[in-house]
Amino acid sequence: MRSEQLSEGRGDATESAAVAPGDEQHQSGGRSFKRVAAATLIGTLIEGYDFVLYGVAAALVFPQVFFPALGSAAGTIASLATLGVAFVARPIGALLFGHFGDRLGRKRMLVATVLTMGLGTTLMGLLPSAESIGIAAPILLVLLRFVQGLAVGGEWAGSVLFATEHAPADRRGLYSMFPQIGHSLPVGLSAASLLIVSVSIGQEDFINWGWRIPFLASALLLVAGLIIRAGVEETPVFVDEKERGGTVKVPLFDAFQDKPSAILRGAGVPLVAIMFIYVGNSFLAGYGVKQLGIEQANVLAAISIAGVMYAVFTVFSALLSDRIGRKRTIVGAQVLAALWALALFPIIGTGSVAAFYIGLSVTFALAGATYGAVGAYLPEQFPTRYRYTAAGVSYNIGGVLGGGVAPLVAPLVISSAGAPVFGVVLAVLCCVAVACTLSLKENTGNLD
Secondary structure, three states: OOOOOOOOOOOOOOOOOOOOOOOOOHHOOOOHHHHHHHHHHHHHHHHHHHHEEEEHHHHHHHHHHHHHHOOHHHHHHHHHHHHHHHHHHHHHHHHHHHHHHHHHHHHHHHHHHHHHHHHHHHHHHOOOOHHHOOHHHHHHHHHHHHHHHHHHHHHHHHHHHHOOOOOOOHHHHHHHHHHHHHHHHHHHHHHHHHHHHHHHHHHHHHHHHOHHHHHOOHHHHHHHHHHHHHHOOOOHHHHHHHHHHOOEOOOHHHHHHHHHHHHHHEEEOHHHHHHHHHHHHHHHHHHHOOOOOOOOHHHHOOOOOOOHHHHHHHHHHHHHHHHHOHHEEEEEEEHHHHHHHHOOOOOOOOHHHHHHHHHHHHHHHHHHHHHOOOHHHHHHHHHHHHHHHHHHHHHHHHHHHHHHHHHEEEHHHHHHHHHHHHHHHHHHHHHHHHHHHOOOOOOOOOOO
């Protein structure tokens, strides 16, 4: 499986690629900590903004724009179903970008993923409605959503690896915090951007054309991301691995030959965070407006505030993981999430606007509490030679279950059995996540 560059006699022993804690000049490849932080933050911020923006629009706008012939209920289900397209594409993106990331380097893939996402989202903003071009409109929407999924599938692993492979062993939580923030901040930013446009121009114009503005604005973010990421250097861990032993020909084969169980169990580690965010951001947005009778502006404002909670607790989780360990941090938050899942729908079911705000804020806070530490925990499970592929595939399998399936089945379960039953489903999935996380090893030592 290894390339001819692999040194003879290397065996299973691998020299540590990480340096002593505090040797940040080597760890940052001659670049400052700020440069590494900026490169990982800006790219994930763009990708997260684009990806999450679609989720909010799918609940509030796309049923009328791309699925008007289906009616309100069926149009909403069809629109939310397009979310699943991206989550099917995510593991494919993880394999594609992971393969080349393990062979060619992390930096090149960071540029490729942000370019792919930016172009896909900008084109969404230019897409004609179903009224203009008929069935071609939703078909093109699905294709562009697939492109988004490919980009996100490769982005997460690339960005967190770029951060953790630059970091001293005792500060990986801190370094990986920045790409994780980049994924958490857009939850509030995307909802806020739609809220500002909606309030500024009125509901009718918002549906007709206003929703396109935040999508087209992605082009400006894309330019900024490309400039920043083009200026960073490859991670010293990858460079050292390549110089010592070369790269593997097919990283996927090596990964599943060495650690198939860890890859599958690792999918449960990010499950709670992804599930809570996409249920809250996509399903509950529409549920609040259509089932609870809450005004759209209030729903978008609630998501914006909850997004801030998500970002704050992501930071808290990442920093805490450097002090008490990744596993303890993640499992503690997952257990609390399981208990909260049982209380969520009875609370927001009261129909109170305040209860809706509280419900979303606590849900997003618990998502952040599990998410912050994941950026260091998953990469630490796998060796450098196939880390991009293994961590990316593991994370995105969890993404399919949490972000693609959960929001889609939510209206089906609630309509047939009631909202509290769906809360039980969420709690059971949280327990599965706890079991998966506990089964993996705490590995805060040097990356091999």
